[in-house]
Amino acid sequence: METKKIEEFRESRERLNQIVMKYAGLGIKRFFNLDTQVYQEGALPKKTKELLGLVASLVLRCDDCISYHLIRCYEEKVNDDELEEVLAIGLIVGGSITIPHLRRALEGWEELKQLSEK
Amino acid sequence: METKKIEEFRESRERLNQIVMKYAGLGIKRFFNLDTQVYQEGALPKKTKELLGLVASLVLRCDDCISYHLIRCYEEKVNDDELEEVLAIGLIVGGSITIPHLRRALEGWEELKQLSEK
Amino acid sequence: METKKIEEFRESRERLNQIVMKYAGLGIKRFFNLDTQVYQEGALPKKTKELLGLVASLVLRCDDCISYHLIRCYEEKVNDDELEEVLAIGLIVGGSITIPHLRRALEGWEELKQLSEK
Amino acid sequence: METKKIEEFRESRERLNQIVMKYAGLGIKRFFNLDTQVYQEGALPKKTKELLGLVASLVLRCDDCISYHLIRCYEEKVNDDELEEVLAIGLIVGGSITIPHLRRALEGWEELKQLSEK
Amino acid sequence: METKKIEEFRESRERLNQIVMKYAGLGIKRFFNLDTQVYQEGALPKKTKELLGLVASLVLRCDDCISYHLIRCYEEKVNDDELEEVLAIGLIVGGSITIPHLRRALEGWEELKQLSEK
Amino acid sequence: METKKIEEFRESRERLNQIVMKYAGLGIKRFFNLDTQVYQEGALPKKTKELLGLVASLVLRCDDCISYHLIRCYEEKVNDDELEEVLAIGLIVGGSITIPHLRRALEGWEELKQLSEK
Numbered sequence: 001m002e003t004k005k006i007e008e009f010r011e012s013r014e015r016l017n018q019i020v021m022k023y024a025g026l027g028i029k030r031f032f033n034l035d036t037q038v039y040q041e042g043a044l045p046k047k048t049k050e051l052l053g054l055v056a057s058l059v060l061r062c063d064d065c066i067s068y069h070l071i072r073c074y075e076e077k078v079n080d081d082e083l084e085e086v087l088a089i090g091l092i093v094g095g096s097i098t099i100p101h102l103r104r105a106l107e108g109w110e111e112l113k114q115l116s117e118k
Numbered sequence: 119m120e121t122k123k124i125e126e127f128r129e130s131r132e133r134l135n136q137i138v139m140k141y142a143g144l145g146i147k148r149f150f151n152l153d154t155q156v157y158q159e160g161a162l163p164k165k166t167k168e169l170l171g172l173v174a175s176l177v178l179r180c181d182d183c184i185s186y187h188l189i190r191c192y193e194e195k196v197n198d199d200e201l202e203e204v205l206a207i208g209l210i211v212g213g214s215i216t217i218p219h220l221r222r223a224l225e226g227w228e229e230l231k232q233l234s235e236k
Numbered sequence: 237m238e239t240k241k242i243e244e245f246r247e248s249r250e251r252l253n254q255i256v257m258k259y260a261g262l263g264i265k266r267f268f269n270l271d272t273q274v275y276q277e278g279a280l281p282k283k284t285k286e287l288l289g290l291v292a293s294l295v296l297r298c299d300d301c302i303s304y305h306l307i308r309c310y311e312e313k314v315n316d317d318e319l320e321e322v323l324a325i326g327l328i329v330g331g332s333i334t335i336p337h338l339r340r341a342l343e344g345w346e347e348l349k350q351l352s353e354k
Numbered sequence: 355m356e357t358k359k360i361e362e363f364r365e366s367r368e369r370l371n372q373i374v375m376k377y378a379g380l381g382i383k384r385f386f387n388l389d390t391q392v393y394q395e396g397a398l399p400k401k402t403k404e405l406l407g408l409v410a411s412l413v414l415r416c417d418d419c420i421s422y423h424l425i426r427c428y429e430e431k432v433n434d435d436e437l438e439e440v441l442a443i444g445l446i447v448g449g450s451i452t453i454p455h456l457r458r459a460l461e462g463w464e465e466l467k468q469l470s471e472k
Numbered sequence: 473m474e475t476k477k478i479e480e481f482r483e484s485r486e487r488l489n490q491i492v493m494k495y496a497g498l499g500i501k502r503f504f505n506l507d508t509q510v511y512q513e514g515a516l517p518k519k520t521k522e523l524l525g526l527v528a529s530l531v532l533r534c535d536d537c538i539s540y541h542l543i544r545c546y547e548e549k550v551n552d553d554e555l556e557e558v559l560a561i562g563l564i565v566g567g568s569i570t571i572p573h574l575r576r577a578l579e580g581w582e583e584l585k586q587l588s589e590k
Numbered sequence: 591m592e593t594k595k596i597e598e599f600r601e602s603r604e605r606l607n608q609i610v611m612k613y614a615g616l617g618i619k620r621f622f623n624l625d626t627q628v629y630q631e632g633a634l635p636k637k638t639k640e641l642l643g644l645v646a647s648l649v650l651r652c653d654d655c656i657s658y659h660l661i662r663c664y665e666e667k668v669n670d671d672e673l674e675e676v677l678a679i680g681l682i683v684g685g686s687i688t689i690p691h692l693r694r695a696l697e698g699w700e701e702l703k704q705l706s707e708k
Contacts, residue, residue, distance in 0.1 A: 146320065
């Protein structure tokens with residue numbers, strides 16, 4: 001049973017972020033900070049915000065963004081039924097063109113559950 | 119003070135949906151049903167689902183879809199701070215290209231508040 | 237009964253194309269020529285090619301492109317059932333975010349039928 | 355001579371669809387059914403509908419969706435000239451940003467032809 | 473001779489930005505600041521950066537964003553030939569789906585030239 | 591230290607372009623020619639045009655297109671600061687959804703610099 005994709009994503013993201021920070025000027029650095037801030041607890045709980053990040057990533061069809069928000073959703077204790085409802089909304093809004101990403105999202109979700117059982 | 123855009127949207131949507139239903143075969147009709155079902159109360163509350171619909175519509179930059187979910191968010195008692203946080207996430211995910219839609223979204227939100235005060 | 241949108245589109249397209257040609261260098265001119273050539277009769281009939289142009293315009297959500305291909309589909313004797321099936325495929329592929337464009341497409345189709353009855 | 359990508363796609367799609375069905379609620383299941391129904395024979399023949407699915411997938415730049423519709427086009431006896439004309443329309447509508455997908459589409463088409471010669 | 477669209481855009485943008493700032497929290501405010509900063513003179517001149525903003529807006533097909541960068545390009549003394557080359561690149565990259573936006577871009581450019589002659 | 595991705599991209603692009611030319615009719619061939627012509631020296635220098643191609647590729651999120659324009663930018667002596675400013679504009683315009691592509695773009699840039707040091 002393979003659980004590699006999520007771990008590979010984490011390693012690759014870490015490594016490449018170091019390259020980004022090597023080149024980043026103020027503009028890119030500030031954007032990266034903002035990108036962290038908007039998901040902090042506020043009027044809406046962190047969990048809801050991660051669901052928002054996930055559905056936005058699905059309809060825009062970005063696998064890495066989906067993987068990132070899946071990991072965060074898992075940390076925020078999103079359950080299977082909640083995840084399915086978010087993905088269903090993304091599927092209806094974004095159409096069949098999102099299906100390959102939906103497939104990989106659920107494959108990633110399986111990996112996350114297997115990783116945490118170890 | 120103008121409060122026309124939301125009302126014009128509601129009237130136009132109603133009128134055009136009648137044209138759609140005149141032509142719609144099973145495929146289109148079933149899709150429209152599905153599009154209603156996925157926003158029903160479930161593991162996630164209706165309010166959260168409307169926020170998901172809103173952020174998806176913002177990052178995909180569809181004014182009519184934004185107007186529809188804004189109306190529904192208003193009905194589900196989303197408050198100003200919650201709305202701002204959803205729009206901020208959409209803005210960061212989708213970039214400055216979403217700004218014209220964010221502007222019109224908040225204009226629509228003002229209209230909704232004025233309409234309900236009448 | 238209003239049948240203005242299609243006629244307004246035709247007039248506006250004509251007027252703006254003149255502005256484009258005033259500024260166009262070789263690159264833009266050649267692209268415009270190519271854009272005409274790919275819809276000519278070939279291994280596939282013109283009618284099929286217009287259906288392809290229509291579904292591509294719907295999933296990319298471009299109202300002017302949809303209006304243009306609707307006019308051409310009407311000239312190529314596409315019937316209501318064929319149109320509905322093309323729009324249903326576009327809707328399933330592109331998702332609910334295409335619905336506002338699907339509504340306006342069918343409104344335009346009604347106008348085309350009314351115009352030709354005059 | 356490698357003919358692996360299409361077969362890998364088929365295997366992966368099969369495997370991941372099982373994961374999807376494990377999690378899918380009514381919404382996702384109904385969408386998947388609809389996604390099959392709209393490509394059935396109707397006022398338009400199945401072959402034309404697969405060409406529509408292909409061009410929509412190309413302009414939306416989804417490799418897996420392209421692979422799926424290529425396989426179906428091949429089953430429906432689309433010939434090389436017809437395929438070229440569909441891809442040319444997708445390229446003109448969607449621009450040079452579709453070129454990487456057009457390249458992989460034709461690579462996949464070559465594989466399909468080689469697989470059937472075996 | 474009508475020169476209204478650019479002026480209407482400026483008025484509307486101003487008015488709606490006031491609504492945005494009424495609702496904006498730190499996230500949205502910081503994003504708006506960043507959106508100004510990245511177009512400032514740096515290793516690349518302001519004029520080049522506005523051309524970059526323009527081509528990005530064209531391929532993403534955002535009329536308001538195009539209008540904004542056209543105004544800025546005009547202020548930075550971009551000439552007709554330079555503009556044509558930027559639009560040609562956007563057209564080739566983004567495809568025929570950008571044509572309606574290219575038409576309106578050149579209509580706006582005509583207006584800018586007429587406004588400055590008054 | 592791995593410098594494979596850029597070289598793999600070059601090899602794959604070359605190989606697949608041969609398949610494309612095997613199938614290409616006049617439409618696809620003319621488009622490919624146009625795609626070369628619009629980046630030639632003109633009112634704007636080649637270097638500026640490659641920056642335009644790069645930012646368009648980033649906001650449209652096409653890794654292969656980004657790799658191609660990065661190679662060309664490197665040949666046109668774009669320096670690190672100029673590259674960073676182009677990517678920052680693409681990031682602000684296109685949002686966090688472009689971050690995975692920005693990461694891979696800078697990884698590719700590192701590879702290009704290492705390749706030329708050999």
